[in-house]
Amino acid sequence: MSDNPPPLPIARTVEALRATVRDWKRHGFTVGFVPTMGALHEGHLTLVREAGRRADKVVASVFVNPTQFAAHEDLGTYPRREAQDATLLAGAGCDLLFAPTVDQMYPEGFVTAVSVGGPSQGLETDFRPHFFGGVAVVVAKLLNQVQADVAVFGEKDYQQLMVVTRMARDLDIPTRIVGSPTERDGHGLALSSRNAYLSEDELAIARRLNGVLAEAAIKAADKRPLAAVERDAYAEILKAGFQRVDYVAVRRADDLATFPNGVVDGPARILVAAWLGKTRLIDNMPV
Amino acid sequence: MSDNPPPLPIARTVEALRATVRDWKRHGFTVGFVPTMGALHEGHLTLVREAGRRADKVVASVFVNPTQFAAHEDLGTYPRREAQDATLLAGAGCDLLFAPTVDQMYPEGFVTAVSVGGPSQGLETDFRPHFFGGVAVVVAKLLNQVQADVAVFGEKDYQQLMVVTRMARDLDIPTRIVGSPTERDGHGLALSSRNAYLSEDELAIARRLNGVLAEAAIKAADKRPLAAVERDAYAEILKAGFQRVDYVAVRRADDLATFPNGVVDGPARILVAAWLGKTRLIDNMPV
Numbered sequence: 001m002s003d004n005p006p007p008l009p010i011a012r013t014v015e016a017l018r019a020t021v022r023d024w025k026r027h028g029f030t031v032g033f034v035p036t037m038g039a040l041h042e043g044h045l046t047l048v049r050e051a052g053r054r055a056d057k058v059v060a061s062v063f064v065n066p067t068q069f070a071a072h073e074d075l076g077t078y079p080r081r082e083a084q085d086a087t088l089l090a091g092a093g094c095d096l097l098f099a100p101t102v103d104q105m106y107p108e109g110f111v112t113a114v115s116v117g118g119p120s121q122g123l124e125t126d127f128r129p130h131f132f133g134g135v136a137v138v139v140a141k142l143l144n145q146v147q148a149d150v151a152v153f154g155e156k157d158y159q160q161l162m163v164v165t166r167m168a169r170d171l172d173i174p175t176r177i178v179g180s181p182t183e184r185d186g187h188g189l190a191l192s193s194r195n196a197y198l199s200e201d202e203l204a205i206a207r208r209l210n211g212v213l214a215e216a217a218i219k220a221a222d223k224r225p226l227a228a229v230e231r232d233a234y235a236e237i238l239k240a241g242f243q244r245v246d247y248v249a250v251r252r253a254d255d256l257a258t259f260p261n262g263v264v265d266g267p268a269r270i271l272v273a274a275w276l277g278k279t280r281l282i283d284n285m286p287v
Numbered sequence: 288m289s290d291n292p293p294p295l296p297i298a299r300t301v302e303a304l305r306a307t308v309r310d311w312k313r314h315g316f317t318v319g320f321v322p323t324m325g326a327l328h329e330g331h332l333t334l335v336r337e338a339g340r341r342a343d344k345v346v347a348s349v350f351v352n353p354t355q356f357a358a359h360e361d362l363g364t365y366p367r368r369e370a371q372d373a374t375l376l377a378g379a380g381c382d383l384l385f386a387p388t389v390d391q392m393y394p395e396g397f398v399t400a401v402s403v404g405g406p407s408q409g410l411e412t413d414f415r416p417h418f419f420g421g422v423a424v425v426v427a428k429l430l431n432q433v434q435a436d437v438a439v440f441g442e443k444d445y446q447q448l449m450v451v452t453r454m455a456r457d458l459d460i461p462t463r464i465v466g467s468p469t470e471r472d473g474h475g476l477a478l479s480s481r482n483a484y485l486s487e488d489e490l491a492i493a494r495r496l497n498g499v500l501a502e503a504a505i506k507a508a509d510k511r512p513l514a515a516v517e518r519d520a521y522a523e524i525l526k527a528g529f530q531r532v533d534y535v536a537v538r539r540a541d542d543l544a545t546f547p548n549g550v551v552d553g554p555a556r557i558l559v560a561a562w563l564g565k566t567r568l569i570d571n572m573p574v
Contacts, residue, residue: 018461109405110457112454113402114399116400166399167399171427174431255396
C-alpha cells in the first residue's frame with residue numbers, strides 16, 4: 001500500500017493520444033485539456049484541477065514549442081523536468097500526459113501558418129513579433145489532436161487566452177476555451193516557470209509588480225486618463241527596481257483594443273511586461 | 288407512392304449541423320463530407336457517391352465563399368440554385384445539406400488567417416494571390432464544423448486538393464482528405480460549374496484542352512525537357528482558340544514543386560489555366 005498516486009500514462013504520439021481519448025469517448029466520458037510547456041507549478045495544477053471539475057477525464061500536454069521562441073530567447077534553457085511534472089500532474093488528477101517530440105509536431109514538409117489579428121496586435125507582439133504565430137499553430141494542432149470538450153488556459157497569459165479564444169471561435173474548433181484566474185504566491189507575485197530564474201533580490205522586486213498594477217487598475221477604473229495612469233505605472237515599476245518595462249497598458253478586456261476616448265468605458269484589463277536582469281515577467285489583472 | 292427521393296434536410300447553422308452529426312455518431316455511423324460552392328454537376332455528384340461508399344452518412348455543404356474571390360472576379364454572378372442542388376444531392380445519396388449564410392461563417396470580429404506554403408506556391412497563386420488563403424480558412428472551418436471521418440475533394444482542383452491535404456495534416460484536423468478523379472464530358476472536357484458560361488463556339492474550343500494536356504503529359508513522361516513541353520503546350524492551347532494561357536506546367540505530384548533537373552524523375556502532374564472570353568478554365572492530369 002502506498003499514498004503515491006499511480007504512475008501517469010504518457011502518450012508520445014498523436015495516435016496513442018487519440019486511441020486513449022477515443023476509448024474514453026466510447027465510454028461516454030467528457031474530456032478536458034490543459035496545454036503546458038512543462039516546468040509545472042501550482043498555477044498549472046490549478047488549471048488541471050479546473051479541467052477535472054469541468055470534464056470526466058483530463059489530458060495535459062507538455063511541449064516546449066520551438067516556434068514561439070525567437071532565436072535570442074530562452075528555448076535552450078527553458079526548464080525541462082518531465083518526471084517531476086508527471087508526478088505533479090497525477091497528484092492534481094490528470095489522467096494522461098501527452099508529451100510529443102518536436103518531430104512528431106513538426107514533421108518534414110510542415111508549411112502551415114495561422115495568424116490571428118485583433119487581440120494579437122500590440123502588447124506582446126510589439127516585443128515578440130513571432131510569438132502568437134507560434135502559439136496559434138501549436139494550440140490549433142493540440143486542440144485538434146486531443147479533441148477535448150473543454151480546454152483550460154491561465155489568465156496569467158491573458159493576451160494568449162484572448163488570441164486562442166478568438167482563433168478557436170474563428171476556425172470553429174469544437175473545444176470550449178476557458179480561462180482560469182492567475183495563481184499568486186503569498187506576496188501576490190504571479191506564479192510563472194520563469195520565476196525560477198530570479199535571484200533572491202530580484203524576487204523581492206518582482207513581488208512589488210502586482211501592487212503597482214493594482215494601484216493603476218484602481219485609478220483606471222476611476223476614469224483617470226489612461227495616458228497618465230500608464231505613464232505613472234511605468235515609472236513606479238522602474239522605481240520598484242525593474243530594469244526595463246516593455247509595456248504597461250490598459251486595454252479593452254475582450255479584444256485588447258485601446259479605449260478610443262483615452263478613459264475606461266467598458267470591461268478592461270491592465271497588462272504588463274517588464275525585465276529583471278535577463279528575466280522577462282508578465283502579469284495582468286482586471287480593471 | 289413516388290419515385291422522388293425524400294426532400295433533403297438542410298442545416299443553416301453550425302449548431303443544427305452538429306446536432307445531426309452528433310446524433311449519427313451516437314448511433315455509430317461514420318460521416319463523409321463533400322464541400323461545394325453549389326451549381327452542382329455530375330462531377331460533384333461523383334464526389335457525393337464516393338463519400339457514400341466511404342461512410343455511412345454524407346454531408347454536402349453549399350457555400351459560395353466570398354474570401355476566395357478577388358474584387359474583380361465572378362462572386363456576384365457565380366451561379367446559385369439551391370433547390371436544384373438539393374434535389375441532385377438527395378438523388379446522389381446525400382443525407383444532409385449544410386448551407387450556412389456568410390454571416391454564420393464570418394461573424395463580426397472574425398480575424399483569423401491560415402496560410403499554407405509548399406503546394407500553394409505558384410500556379411493559381413501567381414494569378415489569384417488571395418485564393419488559397421480564402422480556401423484554407425473556409426475548409427479548416429468546414430472540416431471543424433462537420434467533424435467528418437472523411438472528406439472528398441475533386442482532383443479537378445488539384446492544387447487545392449494538395450493544399451487542403453497539407454493543411455489538414457499540418458493542423459492535425461482529424462478528417463481524412465481523399466481525392467476523386469475528374470469527371471469529363473463525352474469529349475474529355477473537365478466538368479465545371481463555369482462551363483455554363485461558355486458559348487457553343489467556346490465549348491467546342493474548350494473541348495480541345497484535354498487533348499493538348501494528354502499529348503504534353505506523354506512527352507513529359509518520355510523525359511523530354513519540360514521547358515520545351517510546356518512551351519509547345521502553351522502554343523497549342525492558343526492555337527486551339529483560347530485567348531490567353533495563365534500557365535501550363537508539369538510539377539511534382541505531391542508538393543507541386545518544379546523538377547530541379549527540368550525533366551520528370553518522379554510522380555508528376557500537368558496543370559493548366561486558360562481563358563476563353565471572360566471564362567477561366569482549369570484542368571490537370573497525371574503524367
